[in-house]
Amino acid sequence: QTHFLSHSLQAKMSRPVQARRLEGIDKNIWVEFVKLAATYSKVNLGQGFPDFPPPDFLTEAFARALSGGNHMLHQYTRAFGHPPLVKVLAQFFEKLLGRDVDPMTNVMVTVGAYQALFCCFQALVDEGDEVIIIEPFFDCYEPMVKMAGGTPVFVPLRPNPPKDGKWMSSADWQLDPAELASKFNKRTKAIVLNSPNNPLGKVFSRGELGLIAELCVKHDVLCISDEVYEWLVYDGKQHIRIASLEGMWDRTVIIGSAGKTFSATGWKVGWVVGSDRLMQHVRTVHQNSVYHCATIAQEAVAQGFQRELMLYGKPESYFVQLPKELQQKRDWLVQSLDGVGMKPIIPEGTYFLVADISQFKSDVPDVSNSDEPYDHRFAKWMVKNKGLAAIPLSAFYSEGHKNNYTNFIRFCFAKEEATLKAANDILQKWKQEKASS
Ligand code: PMP
Secondary structure, three states: OHHHHHHHHHHHOOOOOOOHHHOOOOOOHHHHHHHHHHHHOOEEOOOOOOOOOOOHHHHHHHHHHHHOOOHHHHOOOOOOOOHHHHHHHHHHHHHHHOOOOOOOOOEEEEOHHHHHHHHHHHHHOOOOOEEEEEEOOOOOHHHHHHHOOOEEEEEEOEEOOOOOOOOEEHHHEEOOHHHHHHOOOOOEEEEEEEOOOOOOOOOOOHHHHHHHHHHHHHHOOEEEEEOOOOOOEOOOOOOOOHHHOOOOHHHEEEEEEHHHHOOOHHHOOEEEEEOHHHHHHHHHHHHOOOOOOOHHHHHHHHHHHHHHHHOOOOOOOHHHHHHHHHHHHHHHHHHHHHHHOOEEEEOOEOOEEEEEOHHHOOOOOOOOOOOOOHHHHHHHHHHHHOOEEOEEHHHHOOOOOHHHOOOEEEEEOOOOHHHHHHHHHHHHHHHHHHHHO
8 A cells, every 4th residue: 555655656756846937047157156156265256246335324224224213114115116215216217317207107126136127027028029138148137038938039249359459348349230130020029238238347338229229119129228237337438328218218127226236235126117118017027926125125225315316426426436436446456367467358337347368278277078168167267276256258148159258257346455455466476376387
């Protein structure tokens, strides 16, 4: 009897437990590289988060929200966003976009930009739809499109090295207009735009955005615009919002992150801003999945934005100060990397910097029976042998295009001066070892 029972139980367990939508999306680069960094790194310039604290005005706002006497802040708030936060976000975006923004219908708060992206893909992409993704891209776009039943269509930014032998800039990575246009067809539902771009730090120019907008309008395509690094732009460059271009407000969802905006990535507060025509469906996904985000974090972020609204454009504004500090950090890292022979690609925005590692091929042991790309092997070798963690650039490409971009790694420079000095020490020592070998 017992034998018969266990046999029939076993037979039942042979059927797959996982949903078909999970096929092929189980691997995640961060799981592997975060673990490697935790095990081996002395200096971690891998994953994108600041190791310095958020501004005092923000942590003080959190402390006030926590124990300031309004105990209702410990309870649920409005599902689509805590009223003070959606109100101040609407005020801010009215300024940025030069149009009316309604806090209740045009803004929704999410658990970080990550959930904002998930809601948008679920709400706007259907079985059989194609979604254009510009490479290199923040890796979650691809599995999110697939989970929604869509097909990602990839189009790479193509590097054009400057002829004068100067350092490359992220602006030298450009879309080929004809190639981009060739990806639009009647199945195309949306394009994902990420400006400033992770991992390159590219800030798309008005001309480039105009080209994308023109194609979106012509083919009736939506734009999922990931703008989480909107305040991190350097050298006097300007971040232009594609939603402010003609014909684009009605077809764009803008995604943002308090984590990146206020250097508090662990708070996981994000948002979507867009026309109600799109937002009503984004709300449907939110109300049937997460429903509600932590009230206290939303209250503190609302207060942070109220301060920034008052100081908008003034030198005391965090949105003015943070990019200034980060530009200095970028320049330190540029010098350190250049010293050891890793050619930096100067980012116009974000807190990432991509560097060319093609001169280090002889340092890294070649594993003959492995098809692991060189940049992966290099990043692993570097963290194990030098104690410095970074992320291989090919992780930000689709399977079909990965092998074209294996000579680069990405560093995050949103780090304390001491962390960047420690990285510089490692690189200097490495340089001396190379010189004497
Ligand atoms: N988009 C991009 C381009 C990102 O780099 C990140 C974070 N690394 C996110 C979205 C997710 O942001 P959040 O932490 O607010 O979920």
